[in-house]
Amino acid sequence: MKVSLLIRVILLTTITIAAPHPTLAVNCELQYVSPDKFLGIWSDHKTNEDKCKSIAKRTLDAYQFDNRQESWTNQNILWNPPLRMEVLNSMKKDDYGVAVGKGVFMIANSYLDDSLSEGTLAHELTHIQDRRQLDGGSMLGFL
Numbered sequence: 001m002k003v004s005l006l007i008r009v010i011l012l013t014t015i016t017i018a019a020p021h022p023t024l025a026v027n028c029e030l031q032y033v034s035p036d037k038f039l040g041i042w043s044d045h046k047t048n049e050d051k052c053k054s055i056a057k058r059t060l061d062a063y064q065f066d067n068r069q070e071s072w073t074n075q076n077i078l079w080n081p082p083l084r085m086e087v088l089n090s091m092k093k094d095d096y097g098v099a100v101g102k103g104v105f106m107i108a109n110s111y112l113d114d115s116l117s118e119g120t121l122a123h124e125l126t127h128i129q130d131r132r133q134l135d136g137g138s139m140l141g142f143l
């Protein structure tokens with residue numbers, strides 16, 4: 001296990017204990033599924049296909065960026081199960097984006113237009129990749 005990952009595991013554990021997961025939005029509907037079926041975009045409002053495609057591209061680019069940075073050897077658990085992305089109007093103003101567990105990523109719709117959202121995408125998706133890899137056995141191997 002790389003040191004950077006270890007540090008993030010410790011941070012993640014601390015954050016998880018300190019902040020309970022937000023509840024999932026209940027009124028979401030599936031708006032779009034990426035051609036590779038990995039990414040589903042859900043929303044609490046109608047989102048047209050062009051916008052969904054643009055969000056999907058940015059998200060998948062960020063996911064691949066994280067993947068290259070981490071050089072994960074177990075690619076299978078990175079891409080299965082699929083990722084559920086929730087683009088929300090109903091998100092609280094100070095909650096820009098949050099990864100929940102291993103398969104859900106929530107982001108405020110309005111925040112997607114902010115240039116800082118690029119970094120948030122990459123940051124939060126790393127949490128999902130870490131959790132998937134740790135559940136794949138790396139943590140036990142390390143301990």
Ligand SMILES: [Zn+2]
Binds near residue numbers: 123124127
């Ligand atoms: Zn974080």
